[in-house]
Amino acid sequence: MHELSIATSIVDIAWEQARQxxxxxxxxxxxxxxxxxxxxxxxxxxxxxxxxxxxxLAGASLAVIEVPVRIWCGPCNAEFELPGIQRFACPACGHLSGDIRAGRELDLESIQIAPDQIAADTPEAKQPEPS
Ligand SMILES: [Zn+2]
Structure with a gap:
């Protein structure tokens, strides 16, 4: 259940930012x-x-941007996005690489804040999911 501690810290950070x-x-x-x-x-x-x-933060929506895994391939001298996480091999030449450049992120990208007075008498409106 480490998602619970992650959620707790996200909420702490978001709340702190809102206060600031x-x-x-x-x-x-x-x-x-x-x-x-x-x-x-x-x-x-x-x-x-x-x-x-x-x-x-009750009722706040949670949006997730999934970051694909990217590795660096020495022989190709280039960075590649991996289609999966089963095999860390260059999609171009097959060279195995442990040089991971992206995919371990767990970042707070942004928070949306509404002023208190607006929230006070506006019924909970569900934001449509961006497609
Ligand atoms: Zn390669």
């Missing part, structure tokens, strides 16, 4: 999660809902 920007309600959080970060998106979402319940 003069308060307001956090309506959405966007994360960048690498495919190698071992974070289960579903587990993270339910943890996020659990952790935000009863806090100023």
């Amino acid at each position: 920007q003069g308060g307001g309600r956090v309506t959405g959080v966007t994360l960048r999660i690498g495919r190698l970060s071992c974070v289960h998106e579903d587990a993270l979402r339910s943890s996020f809902d659990l952790v935000t319940e009863g806090t100023p």
